[in-house]
Amino acid sequence: MPIITSKYKPSIIFRNGYISTIYPNILRKVKGVSQKRERVELDDGDFIDLDWSYALIQNSKKIAVIVHGLEGNGQRQYMLGLTKYLNDNEWDSVSINLRNCSGEINRLYKSYNAGVSEDLDQIIHHILTKYTYTDISICGFSLGGNIVLKYLGEDRSLPIEIKSAVAISAPCDLYDSLSEINKPKNYIYQQRFIRHLKKKLYERQIDFPDILSKSDIKNCTSIQDIDNLYTSRAHGYKDAIDYYSKCSSKQFLKNIQKPTLILNAKNDSFLGNLCYPFEEAKNNSNVFLEIPNHGGHVGFYLPNKIYYNEKRTLEFFEKPS
Known part of the structure; x- marks a missing residue:
């Protein structure tokens, strides 16, 4: 079309x-x-x-x-x-x-x-x-x-x-979009997303302390870090790149x-x-x-x-x- x-x-x-x-x-x-x-x-x-x-x-x-x-x-x-x-x-x-x-x-x-x-x-x-x-x-x-x-x-x-x-x-x-979000022009947006996502991970850690540690969450400094630590593994993907590839x-x-x-x-x-x-x-x-x-x-x-x-x-x- x-x-x-x-x-x-x-x-x-x-x-x-x-x-x-x-x-x-x-x-x-x-x-x-x-x-x-x-x-x-x-x-x-x-x-x-x-x-x-x-x-x-x-x-x-x-x-x-x-x-x-x-x-x-x-x-x-x-x-x-x-x-x-x-x-x-x-x-x-x-x-x-x-x-x-x-x-x-x-x-x-x-x-x-x-x-x-x-x-x-x-x-x-x-x-x-x-x-x-x-x-x-x-x-x-x-x-x-x-x-x-x-x-x-x-x-x-x-x-x-x-x-x-x-x-x-x-x-x-998804990876192309993440690459744009990671650029300096989007720093404020990126930090806001990271802050909200980590807040929810800390809440989830309370219920699942054997799977998710506070130190691992603290060490996440990017959206891709969060997707490597949690989003990909929790939903059956090998890592963030595998998640982006299969879900785009x-x-x-x-x-x-x-x-x-x-x-x-x-x-x-x-x-x-x-x-x-x-x-x-x-x-x-x-x-x-x-x-x-x-x-x-x-x-x-x-x-x-x-x-x-x-x-x-x-x-x-x-x-x-």
């Missing part, structure tokens, strides 16, 4: 990628979203918490499944912004809080990573078993976008109810059979060149690649409280193209 020409043209100040990235996280406040939590028991004895929000019309048959990014949750402003806009346009929505991201430590040693498509699969089947939705569309932000793309392109039979998907600011090549969604894009939009801004400081899958989009009629010049990482600010990525997601859900 040819690359889509983007219509996103923000005001001058929001053409700066750093401002686009920072502003929604610090100053955006989405109001008017009501969430109802449901705990789903997983096959391996763990749990995932879902945050449901409903359209004003009753008994909507359309549901949007939304997956957050690294160290996110269902209450992040980008999650609430999309939820509100979808609810206002007759879509129910459910935000998945990945394991260990809902405010309560999960039961097992493993938690979540950029490739936990099996958890997304269980949630989709839970929704289809318990509820009566006929149209399911999926949206993933950042790490969640990688999960969604991997899920769609893996060797599995997808439910016919899944109609479309959108991945926003998706690190399609780029390799799965050629197999996607549902209409899927990838919205990655050109000035996203977290994405390297390999995270823009031009060839994969050109060779698969189901993959639509839109690369606005601006937007930063999960930015896409517009002045009317509805961001461009939210408008674009609904537009694609309603008419995939």
Whole structure:
């Protein structure tokens, strides 16, 4: 499918990628979203918490499944912004809080990573078993976008109810994305991620002292150190590089059979060149690649409280193209 020409043209100040990235996280406040939590028991004895929000019309048959990014949750402003806009346009929505991201430590040693498509699969089947939705569309932000793309392109039979998907600011090549995050321009972001990830590891160490030591956690000075120590081993990979290689969604894009939009801004400081899958989009009629010049990482600010990525997601859900 040819690359889509983007219509996103923000005001001058929001053409700066750093401002686009920072502003929604610090100053955006989405109001008017009501969430109802449901705990789903997983096959391996763990749990995932879902945050449901409903359209004003009753008994909507359309549901949007939304997956957050690294160290996110269902209450992040980008999650609430999309939820509100979808609810206002007759879509129910459910935000998945990945394991260990809902405010309560999960039961097992493993938690979540950029490739936990099996958890997304269980949630989709839970929704289809318990509820009566006929149209399911999926949206993933950042790490969640990688999960969604991997899920769609893996060797599995997808439910016919899944109609479309959108991945926003998706690190399609995980190592390439990490290499960008490690650059001096992203030092503040990198340190923030490390601080949050280590905090959760210290919490996990209390429950699993024989597997994880405080000194090992303390010695982690990078995201890759954390992925070598915990993320890879806890989820069955040899090391961080093995995890990045096997979980990067780029390799799965050629197999996607549902209409899927990838919205990655050109000035996203977290994405390297390999995270823009031009060839994969050109060779698969189901993959639509839109690369606005601006937007930063999960930015896409517009002045009317509805961001461009939210408008674009609904537009694609309603008419995939």
